[in-house]
Amino acid sequence: MSCKIHAESYDSIIERNWPDGFKKTHQRKDIFILLFCSEEPMSAAEIYDQLNSGDPKEKYAFSTVYRNLLAFEKAGIVTKTVLSTEAEAVYELKKSSHKHYAICTVCHRKIPIKTCPLHDISKFVESSLNGFEITGHQLEILGICNECQKKK
């Protein structure tokens, strides 16, 4: 498990972000740190692979990954997103509040879109859907990223 952030600061990061009354197992801390360090949302398989790529004495079960992602989600610190281009769901910490992605159809990179271009879409749509009460939305931008364009 590697990250740009110094190992000694992991504890304080966890301390600051941990949900109240949430049991601190080493599996949960490891998943949290992985998500914290990742620039992109991660799938359960990616998390599982990274967890098990380290010391082979440490084993992590797939079910543990899924159950804890769900637990994190319920605790309100993780967001699960299902993208139309991928078979698997992806997960990320809520801190970064990225809700939308530009997805490269070649390399499958997921680039967060900082601002949401939909803030005033609601009135527009609501008027044409008589009575439909909007509670959320999902937006994906598909295309070809900078690097993949160069490769061609």
Place this chain on the structure above:
Amino acid sequence: MSCKIHAESYDSIIERNWPDGFKKTHQRKDIFILLFCSEEPMSAAEIYDQLNSGDPKEKYAFSTVYRNLLAFEKAGIVTKTVLSTEAEAVYELKKSSHKHYAICTVCHRKIPIKTCPLHDISKFVESSLNGFEITGHQLEILGICNECQKKK
């Protein structure tokens, strides 16, 4: 297999919309008619169920449904969409050119949005994603439909 349209017009509908050189099996015609008559995009399971709900002498395999939906998609007359709220993909004929839905989170109804509110989003997003070439997008509106609001 029932539909609002009179049975005698099925043949001409198929004649008009059938891809060139695409073999006309009764399974394919039936799937096509189902999609043609549906107001909402359908999942493979929904198509399968409707196909097999008729004369029990007529059997349709799941693989036939999937293979033909894929074949239709390759032939350019069907669109497959993966929605974030559903485990299954949904399929529809391209004719109606519905690309976006308002999805009721209670009853899972999928209401097509006639106009695309994203026609001028591209410049906006492209400028913040240096070099990302946009080729498409997916938008979902989530909420509670008229009927489900009344039920509460």
Place this chain on the structure above:
DNA sequence: ATGTCTGCAAACCTTTTGCAGGGGC
């Protein structure tokens, strides 16, 4: 007659669940 399409069954992939043992608090 040819090659494609079909049904059946098995495989596949992601995710969920049951259970017995282990580890936080």
Place this chain on the structure above:
DNA sequence: GCCCCTGCAAAAGGTTTGCAGACAT
């Protein structure tokens, strides 16, 4: 010590694939 969490294995959905026979052209 209690209860929640973990690992393992099996199951559960949705989708894909291999194969032998059937059908459209």
